[in-house]
Amino acid sequence: MTVVTNLEPKRQKPSTALEDLTALVADDLARVNELIVKHMDSPVALIPQLGGYIVAAGGKRLRPVLTLAAANLCRYQGTKHQLLAAVVEFIHTATLLHDDVVDESNLRRGLASANAVFGNKASVLVGDFLFSRSFQLMVEAGSLEALDILSNASAVIAQGEVLQLQTTNDITTTEDAYLEVIKGKTAELFAAACRVGGVVADVDETVLTALWDYGMNLGIAFQLVDDVLDYSAHQATLGKTVGDDFREGKLTLPVILSVERGDAEERAFWQRTMEELEQTDEDLAHAQALMVRHNALIDTVARARHYGSLANTALTVFPDSPLRQALENVVEFVISRDF
Structure with missing residues (x-):
């Protein structure tokens, strides 16, 4: 039976925080959605079919919304941020397709994952197509600096996923090693999404660094909470199978803290279940x-609050x-969400 843990205290902001931020960039986001549909097209019918399946599966477009919000925060007046927001979504979607194959996941956002519907080979190849399409859009945006940031983010994300493979099934994994994993596989794209919004606005390095720091710390908090939810949420609410990380032997922070604080008998349990996968x-x-x-779940959420606080501190360079305010509220949304 799944345990649903009370993770109080939570300083709840309105549950509409992400919707409020999205509303502030609604016109830009509508254009981004048009760009996504346009550039997902292909004469190979399976590509728009599979790509459209995952894009339409209920994602909240948080990362591209951050690009749009960052550009608007820097008073940008052009349209390049829309192209770059579409790039960010393509990169994110490609990584989801690849991740679900690697993790053998059957659920994504409450629906059958793309690999479960279309097969692993198609998911990997369409993910490759979306990565390629993202680079075409980067070139179209015409910013070498943005190209550098987003292409580097793509490489770092892949490195983070490989690093996670190296720490999987290893209960000696440290918190520092875990943080390196989540900075790469998750937080890097949050940070890049925010920074490129400032790049197109041609702001100075102080502002660009603030945007990067906001995104990086928000991304770390996001993944910390994700890893808590894998052990504490209802499956119907989470939209994916609860306990996937456990079944795969992924060493996330709730496990790392439990191993560190447990006795010899508990360590033997973790070794059997996580290293040997005898469950x-x-x-x-x-x-x-x-x-x-x-208190591993509560303390992981406390870590998320720490990084959330760092994210909001970064925003103080802006009036x-x-x-x-909407970006600050999104930090609380990320930490307090139950999905």
Whole structure:
């Protein structure tokens, strides 16, 4: 039976925080959606079919919204940020397609994952197509600096995924090693998405660094909460199978803290289930109980709050405005969400 853990205290902001931010960039986002549809087209019918399946599966476009918001925060008046926001979404979608194949996931956003519907080979190849399309759009945007940032982010994301493979099934993984994984596989794209919004606005390095720091710390907080939800959420709410990380032997922070704080008997449990992948039907519930015993979930959320605070501190270089406030509220949304 799945344990649903109370992760109080939570300083709840309105649940509409992301919707409020999206509303502030609604016109730009409409254009981004048009660009996504246009550039996902291909004479090979399976490409728009599979790509459209995952794009239409309910994603909230958080990363491209951050690009648009960053550009608007810097008072940009052109349209290049729309192209770059589409690039960010293509990169993100490509990584989702590849990740679900690597993780053998059957659910994504509450629906059957693309690889479950279309097969692993098609998912990998369409992911490759979307990566290629993203580079075409980067060139079209005409900013070498943006091209440098986003192409580097693509490489770092791949490195982060490989690093995660190296730490999987290894209960000696440290918190520092885990942070390197999530900075690469998740937070890098958040940071790049924010920074390129400032690049097109031609702002100075102080502002670009602030945007990068906001995105990086928001991305770390996002992944920390994701890793908590894998052990604490309802599957119907989460939109993917609860306990996937456990079944795959991924060493996320809730596990790392539980291993560090446990006794020899508990360490033997983690070694059997995570390193040797010898698991019974009762083991997930026992893992969740150990996390509760050692405050591993609550302390992981506390880490997320720390990084969320760093994200909001980065925004202090900007004058107060509805857009800055919306970006601050999104930090709380990311930390307090249950999906």
